[in-house]
Amino acid sequence: MLKIRFQRKHLSIPYAIFLILFIILPLLLIVYYAISDKTGAINFSNFVNFFKDKNKLGLLSFSVIIGLINTILCLLIGYPIAMLLVNKKYNKSKVLFLLFIMPMWINFVLRTAATRDLLYWIGINGGEMPYLATMIGMVYNYLPFTILPLYTTMLKMDKTLIEASYDLGARPHQTFFKTIIPMTMPGIVSAATMVFMPTMSSFVISDIMGERKISLIGNAIQFNFDQSRWNDGSLIALIMLLIIVIISLLTRNIQKQEDARGSIW
Amino acid sequence: MLDRYVRKVLVFALLLMVVCLVGCSDTEEENLVLRIYNCQDYIDEGLDDVGNKVSTSVMEDWAEDYKNRTGKVVSVVYDTFETNETMLNTLKTGKTTYDLCCPSEYAIQKMIREGMLEKYDHDGEYLYITNYNDYASPYIKKVFTESGLSEYAVPYMWGTLGLLYNPEMVEEEDLDSWGALWDEDYKNLASAKDSVRDTYVAGVMYLNHDKLMAEREKYLNGLITAESYNAFVSSVMNDTSDLEGVARVLKEMKENIFGFEVDSGKNDIVTGKIAINVAWSGDAVYSMATAEEEEEVYLSYKVPLEGGNVWFDGWVMPKGANKELAQDFVNFICHPSIASRNMEYIGYTSPIAGDEIYELAYDMYYEEDGEYEIDLTYFFDGTISDEYLEDGKVIFRTSERNRGLETQYPTIEVLDRCAIMEDFKDQNDNVLAMWESVKLGEYSIWLTVGVGAGVVVIIGLGYYIKALKSRRKKNKKLDW
Numbered sequence: 001m002l003k004i005r006f007q008r009k010h011l012s013i014p015y016a017i018f019l020i021l022f023i024i025l026p027l028l029l030i031v032y033y034a035i036s037d038k039t040g041a042i043n044f045s046n047f048v049n050f051f052k053d054k055n056k057l058g059l060l061s062f063s064v065i066i067g068l069i070n071t072i073l074c075l076l077i078g079y080p081i082a083m084l085l086v087n088k089k090y091n092k093s094k095v096l097f098l099l100f101i102m103p104m105w106i107n108f109v110l111r112t113a114a115t116r117d118l119l120y121w122i123g124i125n126g127g128e129m130p131y132l133a134t135m136i137g138m139v140y141n142y143l144p145f146t147i148l149p150l151y152t153t154m155l156k157m158d159k160t161l162i163e164a165s166y167d168l169g170a171r172p173h174q175t176f177f178k179t180i181i182p183m184t185m186p187g188i189v190s191a192a193t194m195v196f197m198p199t200m201s202s203f204v205i206s207d208i209m210g211e212r213k214i215s216l217i218g219n220a221i222q223f224n225f226d227q228s229r230w231n232d233g234s235l236i237a238l239i240m241l242l243i244i245v246i247i248s249l250l251t252r253n254i255q256k257q258e259d260a261r262g263s264i265w
Numbered sequence: 266m267l268d269r270y271v272r273k274v275l276v277f278a279l280l281l282m283v284v285c286l287v288g289c290s291d292t293e294e295e296n297l298v299l300r301i302y303n304c305q306d307y308i309d310e311g312l313d314d315v316g317n318k319v320s321t322s323v324m325e326d327w328a329e330d331y332k333n334r335t336g337k338v339v340s341v342v343y344d345t346f347e348t349n350e351t352m353l354n355t356l357k358t359g360k361t362t363y364d365l366c367c368p369s370e371y372a373i374q375k376m377i378r379e380g381m382l383e384k385y386d387h388d389g390e391y392l393y394i395t396n397y398n399d400y401a402s403p404y405i406k407k408v409f410t411e412s413g414l415s416e417y418a419v420p421y422m423w424g425t426l427g428l429l430y431n432p433e434m435v436e437e438e439d440l441d442s443w444g445a446l447w448d449e450d451y452k453n454l455a456s457a458k459d460s461v462r463d464t465y466v467a468g469v470m471y472l473n474h475d476k477l478m479a480e481r482e483k484y485l486n487g488l489i490t491a492e493s494y495n496a497f498v499s500s501v502m503n504d505t506s507d508l509e510g511v512a513r514v515l516k517e518m519k520e521n522i523f524g525f526e527v528d529s530g531k532n533d534i535v536t537g538k539i540a541i542n543v544a545w546s547g548d549a550v551y552s553m554a555t556a557e558e559e560e561e562v563y564l565s566y567k568v569p570l571e572g573g574n575v576w577f578d579g580w581v582m583p584k585g586a587n588k589e590l591a592q593d594f595v596n597f598i599c600h601p602s603i604a605s606r607n608m609e610y611i612g613y614t615s616p617i618a619g620d621e622i623y624e625l626a627y628d629m630y631y632e633e634d635g636e637y638e639i640d641l642t643y644f645f646d647g648t649i650s651d652e653y654l655e656d657g658k659v660i661f662r663t664s665e666r667n668r669g670l671e672t673q674y675p676t677i678e679v680l681d682r683c684a685i686m687e688d689f690k691d692q693n694d695n696v697l698a699m700w701e702s703v704k705l706g707e708y709s710i711w712l713t714v715g716v717g718a719g720v721v722v723i724i725g726l727g728y729y730i731k732a733l734k735s736r737r738k739k740n741k742k743l744d745w
Contacts, residue, residue, distance in 0.1 A: 054708060054709070054710040054713065055702060055705065055706070055707050055708050056705075057708070057710070057713040058706075058707070058708020058709065058710070058712045058713055059705055059706065059708060060713070061708070061712045061713045061715070061716035061717070062706075062708060062712065064716050064720070065716060120538060125453065125523075125538075126523075126524065127453040127454075127456075127522070127523030127524050127538075127539075128453045130524070210524070211456070211523055211524020211525065211526070212459050212524050212525035212526065212527075212704075213519060213522075213524050213525065215704060215705040215706055219704075219705065220705055223701060223704060223705065226348075226350060227350065227697055228350060228353070228354060229697075250724065250727075
């Protein structure tokens with residue numbers, strides 16, 4: 001009888017199976033659907049149609065804008081909060097930190113539905129102000145994803161460098177822009193990537209907060225799959241995937257400090 | 266030696282047992298299963314408001330009944346779907362097979378066209394659905410037979426599509442037209458369905474308002490018959506030639522309404538977020554009851570005068586279904602006692618008439634001193650006991666108009682302006698494209714150009730700064 005001797009590398013088998021079944025195979029399926037038509041024949045008409053359609057391109061651009069706005073807002077709000085949280089004076093037992101991260105543990109559909117009612121209650125009505133309501137919903141949902149990487153990078157920040165900058169006569173704003181920001185750049189970049197792409201491809205938040213009057217590129221994917229148009233849906237998904245690849249290639253240079261990127265996981 | 270021998274025998278015996286077990290579960294005689302695929306919350310499952318089991322479900326009762334009649338044990342697998350599209354997708358992938366499904370009329374049409382369905386045993390009447398033959402409303406029987414679906418489906422629930430509204434927040438006359446959704450007075454106070462078919466009805470009816478009202482005038486003056494009026498409404502509703510016009514009005518509507526909704530509308534109108542909601546009659550009944558209980562708000566429901574949609578959901582048997590079991594189940598739930606249970610549980614209206622259904626409606630809506638008389642003879646005719654008739658007619662007295670009774674049982678005058686909306690057939694892709702442009706919005710090419718240029722500039726700037734920095738570093742190194 002063949003005897004299989006247990007080796008440590010066999011521990012990776014479950015993950016390898018997982019990887020093939022749930023990541024690689026679906027990816028190949030998406031690619032296949034994206035480059036085939038309804039009959040299953042391979043052709044690139046989907047691609048051509050997408051790039052010919054000014055509404056689809058416009059939707060993509062609009063999603064980019066919303067994604068950018070959300071990223072900037074999240075960073076503007078999240079950065080000071082992260083600095084505050086790192087400061088031991090305010091965050092002695094990390095309770096404050098937990099408070100900011102806690103929303104992440106609640107199901108986000110539930111959370112968004114609650115936000116909708118809350119906003120209505122304070123007078124921000126998704127029917128009247130769909131853009132504002134959607135933006136608030138986005139920021140609320142993605143803020144923890146901004147704070148977390150910023151917080152971990154700041155924890156590791158070398159405080160002596162800040163002191164040194166003061167000792168050398170830098171004013172507070174100079175210290176901030178020339179010392180703190182460059183040191184936390186990896187955190188900023190990973191926070192931005194964790195917010196930008198998911199914002200573009202989210203559809204639940206825009207549906208719930210914007211009363212289904214606002215569509216992002218994620219809504220387009222969902223729309224197509226809902227109507228059994230798998231090819232068109234897959235194509236948009238593939239385009240989004242390509243954008244992610246391009247963005248991570250472009251930002252790779254900034255994230256030379258590999259450990260900072262890894263630290264959020 | 267002996268030990269090894271015994272072990273071999275044991276293993277063999279075990280294998281044999283497994284084979285036997287697998288074999289046994291395949292034989293239908295021993296293990297009857299009925300697989301049902303129904304819309305969510307669409308049958309009496311014996312649950313209370315929060316989902317606790319408080320009584321037996323209809324499926325369990327049927328299994329019990331089947332056992333008593335035939336002595337055979339049958340188990341029911343019950344799955345649910347959210348939309349007809351999900352159901353079609355599931356059936357098409359063929360991973361699971363079902364004996365019974367309950368889609369809407371247009372999905373049934375589609376399934377018939379694609380040859381996905383088994384026929385009911387039928388010779389002008391259903392052979393095994395005797396309860397339907399005996400108790401179904403004559404009106405439903407006629408309409409359903411005319412729709413051409415009766416060989417493949419048995420209606421389960423039916424209703425209309427109309428406007429549910431809060432009379433305290435709107436002028437009632439405004440609701441006589443689908444135009445209420447376009448009315449600036451109700452800006453951000455109305456919601457429409459996030460579904461192409463239902464919103465299409467609103468759009469096409471609004472677009473053809475003048476034509477429809479002119480025809481209605483003729484009908485009211487007795488110049489044309491109810492049949493030809495109904496045929497006219499049907500032709501307008503099922504006309505897909507002016508998609509551009511529909512797209513135009515729907516885009517206007519999108520600017521005016523509070524939003525589109527799938528499920529939130531029936532609660533939003535209760536809490537007062539919105540005042541008008543495009544609703545199916547069953548959901549309207551649910552909202553009315555909830556609003557009355559929770560907020561003491563009295564909602565009303567109307568089918569606008571231009572006309573509306575009468576819809577059916579029906580039981581169909583996908584190819585390969587166990588027809589005997591499936592038809593037995595359908596016959597069981599077509600009995601008025603079971604139909605009234607389901608009606609009470611889900612709030613929709615069953616096509617079944619008969620004494621039990623009459624009594625249910627009587628308990629819910631009849632008011633002895635009501636000033637209005639609602640004539641429902643067309644629905645109950647010939648299915649109920651004589652004691653319930655008044656001069657040969659079925660009359661309901663009520664003190665309220667446009668409320669639960671008329672929502673669940675519209676008068677024949679309302680039904681004259683309601684037509685069955687058919688599947689879009691070969692126009693399906695075009696209608697979807699129209700709906701896509703409404704839902705996803707339209708953009709100028711300059712937005713794309715602008716964003717594209719912006720992205721290029723940002724990337725360029727990034728590389729430029731990087732190059733600048735590295736040059737500075739080099740210089741610094743030289744200085745050192």
